[in-house]
Amino acid sequence: MSVKIALAGNPNSGKTTLFNALTGSNQFVGNWPGVTVEKKEGKLKGHKDVVIMDLPGIYSLSPYTLEEVVARNYLIGERPDAIINIVDGTNIERNLYLSTQIMELGIPVVMAINMMDILAKTGDKIHLDKLKEKLGCDVVEISALKGTGIKAAAEQAVKLANQKSAGAPVHEFSTKAESVIEQVEGKLSGIVSDDQKRFFAIKLLEKDDKIQTQMKQTVDVSSEIKELEDAFDDDTESIITNERYVYISSIIGECVTKAKKGEKLTTSDKIDRIVTNRWLALPIFAVIMYAVYYVSISTLGGILTDWTNDTLFGEWIIPAAQSFFEGIGCADWLTGLIVDGIISGVGAVLGFVPQMLVLFFFLAILESCGYMARVAFIMDRIFRKFGLSGKSFIPILIGTGCGVPGVMASRTIENDRDRKMTIMTTTFIPCGAKLPIIALIAGALFRNASWVAPSAYFVGIAAIICSGIMLKKTKMFAGEPAPFVMELPAYHMPTAGNVLRSMWERGWSFIKKAGTIITLSTIVVWFLLNFGWTNGHFGMLNFDGLEGAAMEAAQAQCVLAKIGNLIAWIFAPLGWGNWKMAVAAITGLVAKENVVGTFGQLFGFAEVAEDGKEIWGTLASSMTQIAAYSFLVFNLLCAPCFAAMGAIKREMNNIKWFWFAIGYQCILAYLVSLCIYQFGTLATGGGFGIGVVVAILIVIGFLYMLFRPYKESQTLNVNIKTTAKAK
Structure with missing residues (x-):
């Protein structure tokens, strides 16, 4: 046993x-x-x-x-x-x-x-x-x-x-409180075991409404509660709480010897004077997160990912697999499915694992040393001005690893309105699954520019803050944010074991997803891409030896292209009305990593040309940098993967709220991406058109929602003035 x-x-x-x-x-x-x-x-x-x-x-x-x-x-x-x-x-x-x-x-x-x-x-x-x-x-x-x-x-x-022996607790409350507790313990004889009597007696006196259910029997202690409240002239819950602290204080006086510190500050206090400073806190946070994403995406993480994509998959795994299956006489379609579909698609996703591990490594250090607890404190000051509590930052912080536990962490927020709003906005923060999209766009379209990855993080923060402001001004979410109290632990050096364990747990969950959901998705995409209509007949398409315009024409006959063309027009105002972009965005709803996996099959950037140069140019030529950033922002802000959607549905526990959350995320992503593309195109000499007019109207609407006063505060002022006149 x-x-x-x-x-x-x-x-x-x-x-x-x-x-x-x-x-x-x-x-x-x-x-x-x-x-x-x-x-x-x-x-x-x-x-x-x-x-x-x-x-x-x-x-x-x-x-x-x-x-x-x-x-x-x-x-x-x-x-x-x-x-x-x-x-x-x-x-x-x-x-x-x-x-x-x-x-x-x-x-x-x-x-x-x-x-x-x-x-x-x-x-x-x-x-x-x-x-x-x-x-x-x-x-x-x-x-x-x-x-x-x-x-x-x-x-x-x-x-x-x-x-199997606990012994009775030595601590006692004051004589008055103990006498009442003993009376209740007497009533519990035969109902609970002797070693649990004290706990249940005190909980009954505290008017704990759930304790009767756990006892599976109702015990009337109203007379004892009245006796205790009359003796102390207070409610029993406050009496018991005070009694505990009186007892604890008596212990501390005898068991703890405090050093004479005078006005000397601890090391943690000295650090906090800087990192939680009213004026320096946010710039320091911004610099730290910029450095974390810069190193993870553009330097160390970028070098490791380049080696994984170019050498590991491009020069070793994919050619070896191609030779192996051709050597054993495997059917062409099966070879294509395994090499071009599964290995290239999943490999395109796994190629970004090094960048993710580097990012998770730095985040684990920040969490372990105690800095992230300070960030929650810092953000409470900011969030509270915009209608959210600092408690909302905890799910957001967890969401940097995965949106599912981030959404689930919202349960710690007692206020129902704040909890719903946090659920709706948590997935705006870039999670691990979105990191490959960020790295791909930064590498293929922006030559690993240092500002791209950090900007994605701050776009998510901005979306959360702006959503908090706008939603709090609606009847559904109006009200004061929940109070936020948390302890700031002392700073300490993280241990290598804890940091590496945290990094691996997050990274391994991503790898497992690549081996299951992403694999299945790439197989589906491969079939839809390789089967279509030629000369009026449906069958497997042949892309051998095709390049450039010929390849484009051949791919246009596949089932995936037909589906993509049906929805591509929706995204045209965002700058990426190409069917390939539309399909990649839609497959991202299953799992965000699918965006990269789909690109891996559509553009072949997981493969390497004979001269060893990665074929990212095909992707880069399909859209402008402005359109690419619009695409990136849309995928960051729109509805998350199916797993996170399931978590949102469970936490909302209401189908209408679920669809409202998903709809809000998709609409916000669409409008923000539209504005980015239209204004970006205008700034680069693209001309003034109907799209720019729509973008201007959207911005006006945003500004109105952001800066209009709270109706609740106006109502309160009117009531106060009316009362004053009445007097």
Whole structure:
């Protein structure tokens, strides 16, 4: 029988770092039953029968956020054999609030005081023996980042789990509160186990409306609630909260020795004075993201991708595969399907994996060192002015890896209007799947100009901000943004293991998609491209030896061309009314990587000419740079891939809201791309036409929506003035 150990702690306490260190690669990631909060579990290194469950980061066991509900349901329903409670030693007073609740559950607890290395630098000292005596649970010191003490903490948890004895929590509230709690505990005899009585009694007094359901029996504690409220002249939830903090303060006074710092600032505080400065924060953020995308796309990542496309696929894999299948006498159509369809199409996508890995590497460093938490704080100040909360930036940040978990992360936003708006706008940020499109356009049309990739990131940010302004001025989304409170963790050096693991997890999910969805899509595209009508008969087309105009004429007979020509006119005002561009954009709705895979088959840029020069010129000659940037922006902002659409549908939980979100994304993408192409063409001497007139009208409409006053604020002013006159 396996031993179950749960990891519980506050956000940013080092819980995930500890989980990774304890389990290594023995991890299983999924979703909790019925919800989209990520579920992580793994086997403890060296113990095949010990399962570690990584609970969501929470501040309490009150059922307010989805994470708190998930964690509490697991601890009450599943009853793990032991809990490792990770506590941030640099902020122990705030962390102990959750600890006192965990110890009331009657489950063996090992308190792991984390970040002791950072604490030592500050001069503060935690007296572990006194803390153990006061709390009545085992207390150990660890550094999850450096791996010190974590093995001892895990082994102690396993030992306690095997003993099956938790002991009663030592901590007590004031005499008045304890007497009422004891009365409620008496009513719970025979309803819940003795070791859970205290937890359920306190939750009943806190008027926790979900606790009666979890007990599966109603217990009337109205008289005890009244007694407690009369004694303290306050509501019971506030009384219990205050009692906890009074008790925690008494512990801190005896168990923690603070260093005499005077006015001396910590290193983190000194850095924050610069990176969170009111005037410098945004420029610093812009410079950092510009540098990240520049290195990932135009320099280091570009060099690696060029080698992958030119040498690995162009000179080695594709010619070798062609020779192999021809050598074994494989049918021409099957050789074409495998080499020109699957290998060239999927290879065109996989060729951009190096750039993605470099980008994910830098993003992992920024997240691990603590900077991205500052970005959420910085963006809250900006987002709040435009009707969004800083909480909306968290899903957007996650969305840089993949839009699906980014959309799912919106569940942490309590305000329904803000949550819906975040779901609608999260996928505007370039995710990993859009990176190959950015890299392709930058390389083929702009000669890897340094500004293209960073501009794509900031176009996404601008779309989110502008959408927030405009949507907040509609009745559907009107209202104050949700409050945003978050802890800024101390800066620390990222470990190579955590950075590389984060980079690989994101990159591997992309590679897996290339091996499944992208492969199937390229097969479909290959069939539609290679079958069509010649001389009134339907069959496989022959492109052997054709080039230039002859190839164009032959491809125009295929099924894909017929389909593309039916919809190409829609995109003509955007500058890319060619059927090939239209088809590539539509296949991108299945998966954004398909855009590059489709180009790989239509233009052959995954293949290499005899002189070794990559045939990107064919793509470049098919549209102007302005049209190419219009195409890029459209694919960045329009509806995401099918997987992300499915996540939007689940999170909206309403078909009308789902179609509204998809429609808004597509319309916004179309209008912005139209303006880019029309104004860009006008600026480069293209002349003034009906398209420019339409673009001007669109801009006027945008400006009106952006700068018109909120009707709600006008109504409030009128009400105030009316009241004043009445007096």
